[in-house]
Amino acid sequence: MPDISLIVALALMVIKVFIVTTILFVLPLPLTYVERKVAGHIQVRLGPWRVGPHGLLQPFADMIKLILKEDIVPDKADKFLFKLAPLMAMLPAFVVYAAIPFGDKWTIPFIDREVTLYIADMNVGILYVLAISGLGIYGLIFGGWSSNSKYALIGGLRSSAQMISYEIAVSFSAIGVVLLSRSLSLLEIVKSQGGNLLHWNFFYLPVGPVWFAIFLIGSLAEINRVPFDLPEDEGTLGAGFHTEYSGMRFAFFMLAEYLALVTVSVMSVVLFFGGWNAPFNVPFVPPILWFLGKVILFIYFFMWVRFTLPRYRYDQLMTIGWKILIPVSLVNLIITGLMKI
């Protein structure tokens, strides 16, 4: 006879995983809409407008289009890898969320049971997130390699080179955060930023903002977003690694990309902006709303950047990664270490 509390805990875990996965699956729909609206308004246009009121049904129209599209596998492609690549890109994007804390504890009304608003509190959460989100690159490389197309291949190569260069800087900024919060667990990192605004890692002057800048630039490069979206540089590469993909397989890549965007926003909030902690004492606002609000601001920020900055050249990308970000993070690491003695 197994312990009843074990079963309940297990059931809770399954429910939480289910909820998070569902949300993540649906999330790209509003995100594509918002991205196009933001693009439209920044370019003084309207964005989607005709499908439904204010174009609200546009994502569904897109979804139908993507599902109905012919699924093309090029004749000379490596069929197995070609089919595997979208999954390889998509899975890590989901798996990352196992470690991300959305909030602390929450008591379900009526049955008086405490649930934790995270799936797992890993003691090395920050390493887990970095490692798993790094795995997503395999999807891009496999996709580029297996399509047997020069553009896709170059796109895949670029993305791997970019990943290697910037992963270092991002990891350094993670070390910085670990130094500031004295823990590798994301939960502890958030808790260490409790209190008010000034306890956030970002406001740990003078090193906080520098770590944040390094993290921001590095992760922008890692998730292949403008201004570092060289793997899918339309001007020179067609569409980069997903040139040969169509229909749902392409949609999986898009899904992975949007989830990566959300992951980076969430990580910025968790590592530097106090997670679910309120910036100052405001009664009646549940912590999860603070968390969501900050994440939404970040997502907007990334879209805003996307439609403002032009794309960097490839050599500039490498220069920024190796010659600026890594030396700066080394220096910053020393300063942080000295400050924390």
Added chain:
Amino acid sequence: MSGKERLNIFELIKKVVFTDFVKGLSITLGYNVRGSMTLKYPDQEKWIPYKRFRGLHTLNRDENGRELCVACELCSKACPTQCITVIPMEDDTGRGISDRVAKVWKVDLVRCLFCGYCEDACPTRAVRLGRDYELACSDSSCNLKQREELLVPQSVPESFEGGVVAASTFEASPAGLRVKADLTKTKKRPW
């Protein structure tokens, strides 16, 4: 020398605090909040051009309803693309202002480049370029405009000042698509 060095330090500081990025971002933020300049054409708004606009040709009549065109063929001679065909005939029933009127007056809109030379050449100001601009159709039937069609007054009256955005309705019928502008409900364009 020292001036140059100071400049470099200046540039460095600028780079460190991302002034260029901040500038760019604030510009795009301004655009983001200022609202769009897209006209909700065709089903809500329609642009009514200024009088000087050069759209579809119109053939005019004088105040007694007689055709102003005297079939002198000057317009077809002046036209750089030779898209106007005028065939004159004699008529003393008072259809035109003289006893020479056009039997055929047609313009091939596919070739017309809306330069307005025809209206400059016309001695009687019979041909004018009007303000109708929705000239597309799904077959080639609307490319050739005949005299009879051009003699019908255009949708925007000559007296209307123009240069405004009018409220409009979109009508789709088997006879074709039509965007009807309500000239009483107008506003200046938002940009």
